[in-house]
Amino acid sequence: EEREKFVSFIGPVRDESMVIAVLENSNHIINSLDDIKKLPMQIGIMKGAFYGTAFDAKLKTDRVFAKNIMPVNNLIQNIKKLKRNRLSGFIMDHYDLAYKVKNELLYQGLKIHSFVVNQNDVFFGFSKKSVSPEMLARLQRAYIRVKAKGIFKKIVTKYQ
Numbered sequence: 001e002e003r004e005k006f007v008s009f010i011g012p013v014r015d016e017s018m019v020i021a022v023l024e025n026s027n028h029i030i031n032s033l034d035d036i037k038k039l040p041m042q043i044g045i046m047k048g049a050f051y052g053t054a055f056d057a058k059l060k061t062d063r064v065f066a067k068n069i070m071p072v073n074n075l076i077q078n079i080k081k082l083k084r085n086r087l088s089g090f091i092m093d094h095y096d097l098a099y100k101v102k103n104e105l106l107y108q109g110l111k112i113h114s115f116v117v118n119q120n121d122v123f124f125g126f127s128k129k130s131v132s133p134e135m136l137a138r139l140q141r142a143y144i145r146v147k148a149k150g151i152f153k154k155i156v157t158k159y160q
Helices: 033-038 053-061 063-067 075-083 094-103 133-148 151-158
Strands: 007-023 043-046 069-072 089-093 110-127
Touching (some): 007 094, 007 133, 007 151, 033 063, 043 075, 053 110, 063 069, 089 094, 094 110, 110 133, 133 151
Parallel strands (some): 043 069, 043 089
Antiparallel strands (some): 007 110
16 A cells, blocks of 8 residues: 555456475475474575565564574575475465476475465556556556456466
């Protein structure tokens, strides 16, 4: 809501589901954020990334939870730490992770845990300063046409 002061949004385009990547042979039981506190090692996250309001609140108020979270600067660190058994898992976008597990060598041996850390809709955002109302209206009409043709759904399905 605070960004709506300077950004116009069109969408949603897709959902963003944040999930946990774990080793293929993992049997971690995670049904809630509190279960992260019971894992044998930390969960990796990217510094500055958003994992939901509940996750952020827990990170700020629950010391045990916060101790079980390992912020890193890049995704490669998380993958290497997980493969070296220095993390129980790491959090990233479901579609991105699903695609990479299927198609990238670096992600072989990983799987997606069924627990969803957070889920939000994703929108296109356009600066109110630099995008005129006329251009915004054209973009809105284009969005409606593309959505009606099912193009967004086709793109998302490709990455599931």
